[in-house]
Amino acid sequence: xxxxxxxxxxxxxxxxxxxxxxxxxxxxxxxxxxxxxxxxxxxxxxxxxxxxxxxxxxxxxxxxxxxxxxxxxxxxxxxxxxxxxxxxxxxxxxxxxxxxxxxxxxxxxxxxxxxxxxxxxxxxxxxxxxxxxxxxxxxxxxxxxxxxxxxxxxxxxxxxxxxxxxxxxxxxxxxxxxxxxxxxxxxxxxxxxxxxxxxxxxxxxxxxxxxxxxxxxxxxxxxxxxxxxxxxxxxxxxxxxxxxxxxxxxxxxxxxxxxxxxxxxxxxxxxxxxxxxxxxxxxxxxxxxxxxxxxxxxxxxxxxxxxxxxxxxxxxxxxxxxxxxxxxxxxxxxxxxxxxxxxxxxxxxxxxxxxxxxxxxxxxxxxxxxxxxxxxxxxxxxxxxxxxxxxxxxxxxxxxxxxxxxxxxxxxxxxxxxxxxxxxxxxxxxxxxxxxxxxxxxxxxxxxxxxxxxxxxxxxxxxxxxxxxxxxxxxxxxxxxxxxxxxxxxxxxxxxxxxxxxxxxxxxxxxxxxxxxxxxxxxxxxxxxxxxxxxxxxxxxxxxxxxxxxxxxxxxxxxxxxxxxxxxxxxxxxxxxxxxxxxxxxxxxxxxxxxxxxxxxxxxxxxxxxxxxxxxxxxxxxxxxxxxxxxxxxxxxxxxxxxxxxxxxxxxxxxxxxxxxxxxxxxxxxxxxxxxxxxxxxxxxxxxxxxxxxxxxxxxxxxxxxxxxxxxxxxxxxxxxxxxxxxxxxxxxxxxxxxxxxxxxxxxxxxxxxxxxxxxxxxxxxxxxxxxxxxxxxxxxxxxxxxxxxxxxxxxxxxxxxxxxxxxxxxxxxxxxxxxxxxxxxxxxxxxxxxxxxxxxxxxxxxxxxxxxxxxxxxx
Numbered sequence: 001x002x003x004x005x006x007x008x009x010x011x012x013x014x015x016x017x018x019x020x021x022x023x024x025x026x027x028x029x030x031x032x033x034x035x036x037x038x039x040x041x042x043x044x045x046x047x048x049x050x051x052x053x054x055x056x057x058x059x060x061x062x063x064x065x066x067x068x069x070x071x072x073x074x075x076x077x078x079x080x081x082x083x084x085x086x087x088x089x090x091x092x093x094x095x096x097x098x099x100x101x102x103x104x105x106x107x108x109x110x111x112x113x114x115x116x117x118x119x120x121x122x123x124x125x126x127x128x129x130x131x132x133x134x135x136x137x138x139x140x141x142x143x144x145x146x147x148x149x150x151x152x153x154x155x156x157x158x159x160x161x162x163x164x165x166x167x168x169x170x171x172x173x174x175x176x177x178x179x180x181x182x183x184x185x186x187x188x189x190x191x192x193x194x195x196x197x198x199x200x201x202x203x204x205x206x207x208x209x210x211x212x213x214x215x216x217x218x219x220x221x222x223x224x225x226x227x228x229x230x231x232x233x234x235x236x237x238x239x240x241x242x243x244x245x246x247x248x249x250x251x252x253x254x255x256x257x258x259x260x261x262x263x264x265x266x267x268x269x270x271x272x273x274x275x276x277x278x279x280x281x282x283x284x285x286x287x288x289x290x291x292x293x294x295x296x297x298x299x300x301x302x303x304x305x306x307x308x309x310x311x312x313x314x315x316x317x318x319x320x321x322x323x324x325x326x327x328x329x330x331x332x333x334x335x336x337x338x339x340x341x342x343x344x345x346x347x348x349x350x351x352x353x354x355x356x357x358x359x360x361x362x363x364x365x366x367x368x369x370x371x372x373x374x375x376x377x378x379x380x381x382x383x384x385x386x387x388x389x390x391x392x393x394x395x396x397x398x399x400x401x402x403x404x405x406x407x408x409x410x411x412x413x414x415x416x417x418x419x420x421x422x423x424x425x426x427x428x429x430x431x432x433x434x435x436x437x438x439x440x441x442x443x444x445x446x447x448x449x450x451x452x453x454x455x456x457x458x459x460x461x462x463x464x465x466x467x468x469x470x471x472x473x474x475x476x477x478x479x480x481x482x483x484x485x486x487x488x489x490x491x492x493x494x495x496x497x498x499x500x501x502x503x504x505x506x507x508x509x510x511x512x513x514x515x516x517x518x519x520x521x522x523x524x525x526x527x528x529x530x531x532x533x534x535x536x537x538x539x540x541x542x543x544x545x546x547x548x549x550x551x552x553x554x555x556x557x558x559x560x561x562x563x564x565x566x567x568x569x570x571x572x573x574x575x576x577x578x579x580x581x582x583x584x585x586x587x588x589x590x591x592x593x594x595x596x597x598x599x600x601x602x603x604x605x606x607x608x609x610x611x612x613x614x615x616x617x618x619x620x621x622x623x624x625x626x627x628x629x630x631x632x633x634x635x636x637x638x639x640x641x642x643x644x645x646x647x648x649x650x651x652x653x654x655x656x657x658x659x660x661x662x663x664x665x666x667x668x669x670x671x672x673x674x675x676x677x678x679x680x681x682x683x684x685x686x687x688x689x690x691x692x693x694x695x696x697x698x699x700x701x702x703x704x705x706x707x708x709x710x711x712x713x714x715x716x717x718x719x720x721x722x723x724x725x726x727x728x729x730x731x732x733x734x735x736x737x738x739x740x741x742x743x744x745x746x747x748x749x750x751x752x753x754x755x756x757x758x759x760x761x762x763x764x765x766x767x768x769x770x771x772x773x774x775x776x777x778x779x780x781x782x783x784x785x786x787x788x789x790x791x792x793x794x795x796x797x798x799x800x801x802x803x804x805x806x807x808x809x810x811x812x813x814x815x816x817x818x819x820x821x822x823x824x825x826x827x828x829x830x831x832x833x834x835x836x837x838x839x840x841x842x843x844x845x846x847x848x849x850x851x852x853x854x855x856x857x858x859x860x
Contacts, residue, residue, distance in 0.1 A: 010110055014803045017106035019810065021172070022099055028184050040087045046072060047088060048813070051820045060763035061824035082840060085821050089847050094187050095814050096855045097157075100598075101165050103807065105172035107605055110803060118611040119225050122618060126229065137230040139618050140240060142585055145610060147600075148244030148363065148557070149210065150592040151203040157597055157854065159209050160190050166213070169602060193850060200257045204247035204265045208272050210596055211359055215243060216276050218606040220351050222614070227350070239353075241610070243360035244444075245269065246590070250365040251422065252448045258418075259425040266362060266433050266441065267311065273359040274307035277322075280348050287341040293329060300325045307357075317438040319356040323349065358441035362433070364426060365446040365480075368455040374423045375458040377416065378465050384408040385465060396496075399454045405502050408465040427466040430475070439474050446517055450479035451486055453496035457503065476510060478557065482519035484527040484646075487535045490516070491542035498550040507552065515588065516543055517557040525699050528649030528715045529752075533745050534642035537582075544583045555586035573747075576616035577740025579630065587617050634735055637728065638742065644722045645715030648780070652714060657773045664770075664830060665761065667822065667845050668702040705852055707760045707819055708777060712752025717784030720791065736791055750788055750797040754808050755856055756781065760819050815855040822848035 047068060054064035069081050076084070126133035157165070164187050171179040198206070219241045226232045226240060248265025251257040281304050285297055303318060303325075330345045379387035386404030394402060412424040433442040447455050456477050463473060481490040494516065497503045507514060518539060524532040540556060547554035578584040591600060600606040630638070652658060662668050703710045723732045735742045758781060764774040785797065798805040825845035832838055 010803050011806070013106075013110045014806060017109055018099075018103050018807070021106075021175075022102050022810070025098060025102065025172075025180060025184075026095065028181055040084070040091050043072065043084070044088060044091055044817070048817050051817050052813075055757070055759035055762065055816070055820070058759070058762040058765075060827070061760075061820050062827050063763075064820055065824045082844060085824075085844060086847070088817060089821065089844075089851065090188075090192075092814060092818055093192050093851045093854070094184070096811070096851055097161065097165060097168075097187060098184070099811065099814060100854070101168040102172055104165075104602055104605065105169045107602070107608070118608060118615055119222065119229075120611075122615055123229055133230065135622060136618060137232065139621050140226060140230055140232060143614065143617050143621075144240055144242060144555075144586045144588075145613050145617070146242040146244055146557075146586070146588040147215075147610070148246060148588065148590045149207045149360070149596060150590045151200065151207065151247035151250065158192070159206050161187070161192060162209060162597065162601070164190060165597075166602070193847075200248055200254065200261045201264050201268070204245075204268060207245070207247055207596065208268060208359075210600060211243070211245075211269075212272050212276055214600055214603055214606050216273075216351070216355070217603045218600075218610060219243070219354055220347065221603070221607055222610060223350055223354060224347070240614070241354065243355075244588075245360035245362050246365065249362040249442070251426075252365045252367045255418070258422050259429055262362070262364070262426055262429060262433075266358075266437065269359040269362070270315070270357055270437055271308060271311050273355055273357070274304055274311075275309075277348070277351065278304045278308040280351065284341075284344050284348060287344055288329065288333075290337055292332065292336070296325055296329055296332075300329075315357075315436050317357050317436065319352060319438055322352045326352065356438045356440060358437040361440050361444065362442045363444045363446055363478075364430065364442065365448055366423060367448045368450050370419055370423065371447060371455065371459050371462070374420050375462060377420050378410065378424070378462060382408050382410045382465050385461070387461075396452050396454060400457065400496060400500060403454070403457050403461055403502075405461060405464055405470065407469060409467045410465045424462065424466055427463055427468070431468060434474060443474060444476045444478050444515070446478040446480050448480045448482070449486070450481060450493070451489075453493050453500065453503075455479070456497060457500065460502070460506070471509075473506060473509065476513070476515055478515045478517050480517040480519055480559065481539065482526075482559075484531060484535045487518070487539040490539050491546045494543060494546050495550075498546065498552060511553065512551060513553045513555065514547060515555040515557050515586075517559055519559040524711050527646050529712055529749060530645035530716055530719055530745075531642045531649065534638055537741060540578075540582045544581060547583065553585075554583040555588055556583060557588040558590070560589050560591075573616070573740060573744040575613060576620050577744055578620050579741075581630075584617055584620050587613050589613075630739060630741070633731070634739065634742075637723070637731055637735060641719035641723060641732075645719040648715040648718045652710070652776075655773065657770060661770055661773055662702050662706075665764070665823070665826060666702040666706045667826065667849055668698060670842060670846050671698050671701065671849070701849075701853065704755065704856060705819075705822065705849060707755075707757040708781070709752040709756040710777065713749050713756075713784050714777075714780055716746070716749055717780055717782075717787045720787035721783060724787070724790075733791060746788065746791070747798075747800070749784075751801075751804070751808075753781065753785060753788075754797050754805060755812065757812065757816075757819070760816075760823060811855040815852050818848040818851045818855075822852070 050068045050071075051064055054067070059067075065081070065085075069076065069084075073081075073084065122136055126136050164183055168180065168183045168187075171183060223241055232240070245265075248257065248261050281300060285301070288297065300322070303322065306312075307315065307318070326345060326349045330342065330349065333339055333342050333345060376392060379385050379391065384406050385408070386406045388402070391399065391402055410424070411428075412421050414421070416424075430442045430445075445459060447459060450456070456479055459477060460473070463475060464470065468475075479490075479493065481487050481493075494514075498507075518536050520532060520536065526532070527535065543556075544554060575584060575587055599609045700711050720732065723729060736746060737743075758778050761774060764770050765778075767774065788797065789795065792799065794800075796805070798808075822845050825841045825848070829838065829841045829845065832841060
C-alpha cells in the first residue's frame with residue numbers, strides 16, 4: 001500500500017472516529033452541571049464564531065468582547081460580562097478534555113502513522129531471516145532506553161481529572177453513552193486547578209500516578225515482548241528499559257526541595273511500587289492453589305504486605321529476597337506442574353527485576369554555582385580537605401592538580417546556610433537510600449550549568465568529605481551543558497576529566513560509562529531554534545569522538561521539553577536520524593508536563609511512544625542512512641544557516657522592547673500565580689524581570705500564549721532566504737530530502753508555526769509604540785512560512801502530517817475564545833487602577849492559561 005493511500009485512510013479514520021464523535025458528544029455538554037450552563041452552551045458557538053470573525057477583521061480583543069456582549073447579551077453590566085466569561089472558560093476547559101479523550105480513545109485506529117516504527121516492525125524484520133533476528137537481538141543487548149519524569153510546571157491536569165479522563169477514554173472506546181454522560185457530569189463538578197501551589201512532594205505524588213497506572217504495565221509489557229521474541233535473557237544484566245525521576249531530587253532553582261523532600265519521595269516511590277507488587281501477588285495467589293506452595297506464598301505475602309502497607313522507617317533492599325522466592329515458585333511449577341500459570345510468575349519476576357525496591361532512579365540535580373559555594377564552605381570548615389586558601393584564585397589547570405580527594409566524615413552543622421545544609425545532608429542521604437533500596441534507587445548527580453571540569457571534581461570531593469569512600473563511590477556524575485557557549489566547550493571539559501587520574505579511575509569502577517546531559521530549552525532561549533539544535537548536534541559529534549578516543553561508553557541524556565522549541569516534537573525521528581558520528585546506543589530523555597499526559601497518558605500510547613524510541617535506536621545502528629552522516633559541505637551549509645539565524649535572534653533579544661512586549665501582552669508576569677508548580681518562574685524570584693533569570697519553560701510558554709511561537713521558528717526564514725539568495729537552494733533541498741536530522745528539525749519548526757496565530761495580535765500593527773516590533777515578528781513568520789513551503793513544495797505547513805495538522809487546527813479553534821479572553825483581560829490589567837478589579841482580571845487571565853496549554857498538548 002502506498003504511503004499517500006495510508007495517509008488518506010488515516011485522514012478518513014480521523015474524521016469518522018474523532019471529528020464526528022467530538023461533534024456528537026459535545027452536545028452532551030448542554031447538560032453539564034454548571035450554573036447557567038444551558039445558556040452558556042447556547043452562547044458558546046456564537047462566541048466562537050464572533051471571535052473568528054473579529055480576529056479575521058483585525059479587531060482588538062476589547063473590540064471583539066464588547067461587540068459580542070452588546071449584540072448578544074446587551075442588558076448585562078461589566079461585572080456580569082466577566083462572570084459569563086468565567087462560565088465560558090469552564091465550558092471550554094472541559095471541551096478540551098473531551099477532545100483529548102476522544103483522540104486518545106481512537107489511538108489504536110489512527111495513532112500509528114505511516115512512518116511509525118514499533119516493536120511490531122522490528123518483529124517483521126526479524127522474521128525475514130534468522131540472521132536478521134540475531135542481529136536485532138545482539139543490538140538489543142547493548143541498547144537501553146531511560147525515560148526520566150520531571151516536575152517542570154507544565155502539567156495542568158490534576159490527578160482527579162486524569163482519573164476521569166482514563167475512565168472516559170475507556171467508555172469512548174465502546175461508545176458507552178450512559179457512562180460518558182455520567183463522566184462528563186463528574187467532570188463538570190471537578191475543579192481543574194489547585195487553590196494553593198503544590199509542594200514538591202505533591203508534584204511527585206502527581207507523577208507517581210503515571211508510574212503506578214501506566215509505566216508499571218507498559219514497561220513490563222515491552223520487556224515481555226523483547227524476552228519472548230528476541231532471546232533476551234530474563235536474568236540478563238543489561239537493563240533495556242529504565243525509569244528516572246526528578247521530583248524530590250531536582251533542587252536546581254527550587255528552594256522548596258530539601259533533604260526531607262528527597263527522603264519522603266523515595267519512601268512514596270517504594271511504597272507505591274510494593275502496592276503494585278501486592279496487587280500482582282493477589283492474582284498469583286488465586287492461581288497457585290496447589291500443594292507445596294503455602295510457605296513460599298506466605299513468605300512472599302508477608303514481605304510485600306509489610307512494605308506496601310506497614311513500611312519501616314529504615315527498610316532494606318529485598319529485591320534478591322523477592323527474586324529468590326519467585327524463582328523457587330517458578331522452578332517448582334516447571335518441575336512438578338507442567339509450567340501451569342508460569343506466565344504469571346515470570347511476569348512478577350520481570351517486574352521485580354525492572355523496578356527492584358525503588359521503581360525509578362531518583363536523580364539529584366543542583367546548579368554548579370551553588371556547588372562551588374558549598375565546596376568553598378567545606379574547604380574552610382573541614383581540616384582534612386587539603387584545599388589551600390589560595391585554591392580559589394588558581395586557574396582551571398592548577399585547580400585540577402590541587403584537588404586532593406581526601407576522605408572525611410563531616411556532618412554539616414545547623415548554623416550553615418540552608419543551601420549548604422541541603423547539599424551536604426542530601427549527599428549523605430544518597431548513601432542511605434542506596435543501602436535501603438538498592439544502588440539504582442539514587443545513583444546520579446547532575447550538575448546544571450556545568451562549565452569546567454573542576455565543577456565535577458569538586459562535587460566528588462563533597463561526596464568524599466561526607467562519609468563516602470573512594471573505592472565505593474557508587475555515583476555517576478553527570479555534567480549538564482546548556483548554553484550555546486557551554487556546548488561549544490563541552491568536549492574540552494570532558495577530555496580534561498577523561499585524562500584526570502582520579503576521574504579516570506572512578507570511571508573504571510563505573511564500567512567506563514559516562515552520561516552527559518544536554519539542555520535543549522536553555523540553548524533555544526540562549527541562541528534561537530536553529531542555533532540550539534545545531535549546537536547540540538555538533539556537541540554530540542565532538543563529545544562522541546572524545547569518548548571513543550578514550551574508550552568510554554557514552555550516553556547522552558537529552559533534557560527535552562514538550563514543544564519543538566524545547567527539544568520536543570517528533571522526538572523518535574531525531575534518534576533514528578543520528579548518524580554513526582553520534583553515540584546512540586543509550587537513549588535517555590526527560591518527559592515533562594503535557595508530554596507526560598499526551599504521549600504517556602495510557603498504557604497503549606506509552607507503549608507506542610517507548611517502542612518508537614527503541615526502534616529508532618536499533619534502526620539507526622543496524623541500517624544507518626548514509627545521508628545522516630553529514631559531509632563537510634552540508635555541515636558548512638547548516639552552520640551558515642545557524643549563524644544567520646543566531647544573529648537575527650540575538651538582535652531580537654537585545655531589542656529595547658523585547659521584555660516589555662512580553663510583559664505587556666503575554667501572561668508571563670502572572671505565571672507565578674498559576675498554582676501548578678512548587679518552582680518559581682524565574683531563578684531570582686524577588687528581582688525584576690530579566691531574560692537571563694527567566695526559566696526557559698516560562699519563556700516558551702509566554703510566546704505560546706501570545707500565539708506567536710517565536711522560540712520555535714524565529715530566524716529560520718532569514719537563514720533559508722540567505723541560502724537561496726546565495727544560489728545554494730538546491731543544496732538545501734537536497735539536505736532536506738536526504739538528512740533525517742535536518743528534515744526533522746524543520747518539520748518540528750512547522751509544527752510550532754501551525755500553533756501560531758498572528759491574527760489574535762494583528763491590532764498591534766497600528767500600535768504607536770509596539771507596531772513596528774510586532775511587524776518585525778510577523779514578517780519573519782511570513783518569510784519562514786514562505787521559505788518552508790518553497791522548500792517542501794507543499795501548499796500548507798505540515799502537509800506530510802495531515803492528521804496531526806487537522807488535530808492542531810481543531811484544538812486551535814476550540815481555544816480561540818480563551819486566547820481572545822486572555823488578551824482582553826491583559827488589556828484591562830494594563831490600564832486598570834482598581835485593586836479589586838485587578839484581582840478579578842488576574843484570575844481571568846490565569847484561568848485561560850490552563851486551557852490553552854492543555855489544548856496545545858506540547859506548548860509548554
